[in-house]
Amino acid sequence: MQENDSPRVIGKGRARSGVNVDEAASQALQQALNDAVINRSGLEYISCTGFGRYGVSFRDIQVTEITTAARGAHFANPTSTTILDIGGQCTRAIGITETGKVKHFKSNDKCAAGSGMFIQRAAKYLEIPLEQVGELSLQASHPQPISSVCAVLAESEIINHVSAGVTVADILRGIHESLADRAGSLLKRVEMKGDLTLIGGVAKQAGIVKAIEDRLKVRVYVPRDCDFVCALGAALLGLKRLASKIAVAAEAS
Amino acid sequence: MRLASGVDVGSTQTKAVVMSDNGGINILARALVDTGANVQRAAERAFDKCCAEAGIQTGDVGFVVGTGYGRYKIAFGNAQMTEISCHAKGAGFLCPSTRTVIDMGGQDSKAISVGANGEVLDFVMNDKCAAGTGRFLANAAEVMGISLDEIGPLSLKGKYPVKLATVCTVFVESDILSYLAQGKKGEDILNGVHLAIAKRTVSLARRINLEPEITMTGGVARNCGMVHALEEVLARKLQISPDAHFMGAVGAALFALEKLDRSFEFGTWKGQHATSGGH
Numbered sequence: 001m002q003e004n005d006s007p008r009v010i011g012k013g014r015a016r017s018g019v020n021v022d023e024a025a026s027q028a029l030q031q032a033l034n035d036a037v038i039n040r041s042g043l044e045y046i047s048c049t050g051f052g053r054y055g056v057s058f059r060d061i062q063v064t065e066i067t068t069a070a071r072g073a074h075f076a077n078p079t080s081t082t083i084l085d086i087g088g089q090c091t092r093a094i095g096i097t098e099t100g101k102v103k104h105f106k107s108n109d110k111c112a113a114g115s116g117m118f119i120q121r122a123a124k125y126l127e128i129p130l131e132q133v134g135e136l137s138l139q140a141s142h143p144q145p146i147s148s149v150c151a152v153l154a155e156s157e158i159i160n161h162v163s164a165g166v167t168v169a170d171i172l173r174g175i176h177e178s179l180a181d182r183a184g185s186l187l188k189r190v191e192m193k194g195d196l197t198l199i200g201g202v203a204k205q206a207g208i209v210k211a212i213e214d215r216l217k218v219r220v221y222v223p224r225d226c227d228f229v230c231a232l233g234a235a236l237l238g239l240k241r242l243a244s245k246i247a248v249a250a251e252a253s
Numbered sequence: 254m255r256l257a258s259g260v261d262v263g264s265t266q267t268k269a270v271v272m273s274d275n276g277g278i279n280i281l282a283r284a285l286v287d288t289g290a291n292v293q294r295a296a297e298r299a300f301d302k303c304c305a306e307a308g309i310q311t312g313d314v315g316f317v318v319g320t321g322y323g324r325y326k327i328a329f330g331n332a333q334m335t336e337i338s339c340h341a342k343g344a345g346f347l348c349p350s351t352r353t354v355i356d357m358g359g360q361d362s363k364a365i366s367v368g369a370n371g372e373v374l375d376f377v378m379n380d381k382c383a384a385g386t387g388r389f390l391a392n393a394a395e396v397m398g399i400s401l402d403e404i405g406p407l408s409l410k411g412k413y414p415v416k417l418a419t420v421c422t423v424f425v426e427s428d429i430l431s432y433l434a435q436g437k438k439g440e441d442i443l444n445g446v447h448l449a450i451a452k453r454t455v456s457l458a459r460r461i462n463l464e465p466e467i468t469m470t471g472g473v474a475r476n477c478g479m480v481h482a483l484e485e486v487l488a489r490k491l492q493i494s495p496d497a498h499f500m501g502a503v504g505a506a507l508f509a510l511e512k513l514d515r516s517f518e519f520g521t522w523k524g525q526h527a528t529s530g531g532h
Contacts, residue, residue, distance in 0.1 A: 019434055053259035089424065111382070112423035121423065152392065152422040153360060156264070163290065 001235040002036075003243075007075075009235075011036025012228055013247055021052030029058075045245075047238035049230050051090075063237055065103050065230045066094060072233030073197045074100030076223035082192045084212075085229075086202035088116040091183060095190035106189045112151040113183035114200040121151060122158060122175050126168050133172055137207025140173030154178070176211035184216045195219045199229040255513045256281075256309060257316045259505025260391030261336065262296050262323030263288060266472060268499050269299035271314065272506040273306040274513070278346070280506075282307035283499050289516045292323040300329065310373030315513045318505040319437075322360075332512060337365055337376050339504030344468045345371020346507055347494045352464040355454065355483065355491070357473030359387040364458035372503075377460045382427070383419040385454045387472050390479070392422050393446050397439055404443050411444025420449050437439060443478065451482035468492040470500035 007051045013031025015024045025048065033040060046060050053062040057253045061122045065085075074096060081103075083094040097103055108114050112121075123130050127229040144166045148154040154175075161171050179202075187196070202208055203226035212220050223229060254275040261268040268451045271281045284303035289296045296319065304311045311329075319330035320339040327333075336356075344351040345367055354365040361380035368374050371493055383389045387401075394401045415432050417425060425446065432442045467489065473479050474497035483490055 019431075089427075110419045110424075111421045117423055148381075150422070151380045151389060156360070177254075 001232075001239060003239050007236060007239050009232065011038070012225065012231070014228075017052060019231050021055035022057050025052070025056040026046060026058065045238040045242040047234040047241070049234040060153075060238070061241060063234055066092065066102055066107075068230040068233030068237065069199060070094055070096045070102045070233065071100050071222065071236045072229035072231070073199055074094060075232060076229060077195075077197050082187065082190065082194065083197045083199060085184065086114075086116055086179070086198070086200040086208070088120070088201060091115050091179075091186065093117045093183065093186040093190045093192070095192070099109075104190050106186045108182070108186060112181055113149050113154070114186070115151075116200070118151040118154070118179065119175060119205070120200065121155065122172070125155060125158060126162070126171065128168060128172070132157040134205030134207045136169045137172040137176050137205065138210055140167070140169040140207075142170050143173035143177055143211075144170045146174045146178040148172055173207055173211065176205070176207045177215055180209060180211040180215040183212065187216065192216075192218070195221055197234075198222050199226045201227045203227070255510060255517075256314045257318070257506050257509030257513055258300060258303065259339065259502040259507070259509055260296050260300055260317060260319050260321075260324075260327055260330065260473075261339065261499070261501035261505060262292055262319065262321040262327060263336075263359050263472070263501070264298075264322055264361075267295040267299040267321070267323070268502040269296075269303035270499055270502040270506050271303050271309065271494075272503070272510060274510050278494065278507070278510065280503065281309075283496070283502070285498070287466045288323065291324040293328055296323065296327040297329070309328055314395045316509040316516075318509040318512070320501050320505040331509070334505055334508050336501045337363060337378075338373055339501045340470050341365050341367045341373045341504065342371045342507050343371050343496075343500040343504030344398055344443050344470060344494070345369075347496055347500070347503065348466065348468045348492045350466040351465045351468040351492065352463070353458070354500075355458055355467060355469045356471040357385060357387065357454065357469070357479065358471040361471075362386055362454055362471075364454075364463070366461045366464070366529065371507075373462045375394045378410035379457050383422040385450050385457070389420075389422045389425075389450060390473065390476060392426060393429060393443070393494065396426050397433075397443065399439075405447075405476035405478035405480075406444035407440050408447045409440075409481055411438070411440035411442075413438075413441045413444075414448050417449045422455050425449075427433075443527075444482075447476075447478045447482040448485070451479065454483065463487075465489060466492050468494065468497075470494075470497050472498050474498060 010144035011032040013028045048056045048059040048062045049068040085092040091114045092107040094105040095103040268282045319327035324333040356363045362385040363378045366375040
């Protein structure tokens with residue numbers, strides 16, 4: 001990100017985390033630099049977030065993804081005070097203040113049932129590419145409820161639905177609704193108010209957005225680049241740190 | 254001689270036993286088949302196989318009690334009982350000092366508090382999460398690239414069990430893979446996996462009165478690694494019957510024998526055979 005009068009995004013990049021997170025971080029950063037058409041030396045501050053943040057050797061600071069999600073989501077949609085982050089292995093509900101500070105949060109990282117992993121496995125089972133899941137789910141006419149709470153036990157249920165002739169669209173929407181219900185119980189615990197900002201990779205699936213709106217009776221806002229929101233928040237915090245560092249240096253001299 | 258059968262249609266495997274009452278009660282034969290998609294057919298196959306094993310005709314069996322999650326799909330059954338009652342009954346018969354049953358099956362696990370006559374006093378059940386079920390262990394075995402029968406013995410060799418952050422079957426898969434990538438030994442990984450599941454199962458079981466003697470039943474009782482891990486967490490020996498896997502079917506057959514006795518007592522027994530419809 002760059003800041004003249006107001007902060008703005010000038011480049012972004014991504015890489016698969018894999019086993020070596022340091023390597024992945026440096027690849028993603030290089031991509032972002034290329035995208036922004038600047039050199040590494042042009043960067044003044046690097047903040048890291050996410051589960052592998054301590055593994056990044058070139059970081060200036062690391063921040064939890066809860067704080068960065070709050071910052072990033074607030075920047076993307078300043079009026080929303082509730083954030084739902086559905087990632088591959090973890091789902092979080094975060095209540096924030098009007099200025100983007102974390103008020104309370106609840107996360108589920110102990111069970112795959114409410115996470116993107118559930119969808120990923122189901123898609124593999126149903127032999128549907130992950131990118132098509134969201135659109136297909138939107139086409140459901142009679143969403144098939146999934147009664148199992150467990151992602152593994154739900155697989156047997158999905159098989160039963162398939163053999164009973166339930167359409168793939170109806171099954172996928174059932175899965176999205178089950179995720180929405182799980183998210184609902186997390187959101188209740190952070191006192192959801194007003195519109196919801198949905199972030200994380202799963203937010204790209206139109207079906208989950210529809211399912212959350214239907215089941216939880218809220219308006220859902222999905223920021224562009226919904227899976228970059230934590231990186232965005234980290235960059236915003238980096239700019240802030242940089243500004244105070246410069247101010248301190250100016251005062252000292 | 255009175256002959257009765259119990260058929261336990263589990264989520265993964267279907268078990269049948271034939272028992273006789275000839276002054277003393279004996280198990281004549283056992284049969285085990287995979288449940289598969291056709292539950293009704295699995296029950297028939299297990300029953301037929303068991304009768305063949307016992308050297309009797311299916312028509313010789315006076316009463317059949319079905320149990321397990323697929324019990325209502327057994328076309329030839331005379332009555333159904335819950336698997337909770339049947340496991341308690343079976344354990345009370347085969348291991349008479351049993352006061353607690355820990356049953357780990359293919360897709361659920363239970364703890365049952367058992368009275369002196371094999372009656373159910375209390376129970377808790379986990380059918381919401383695959384942790385603590387055979388399904389979990391089958392998944393772990395698959396990720397490790399070894400057979401389900403091998404994981405128990407291998408886990409017993411582990412000296413430095415790994416720690417798991419969760420017991421979610423899905424997440425444990427990636428935990429196992431990253432431990433393998435780190436070069437951890439398979440036996441230490443499996444030891445940790447078994448211990449984590451044992452802890453979870455014991456904390457479920459503690460919600461009832463965990464009085465000794467504790468008998469373990471269900472298919473997972475065949476896994477020596479799980480038995481050992483449970484014993485370690487409970488700090489007490491478990492009673493494992495050679496028929497642990499058949500416990501539900503044994504209990505069902507005992508109920509069936511009682512029904513036969515009652516029919517004789519009340520004179521309602523007309524000698525008709527239990528089997529009908531395809532048998």
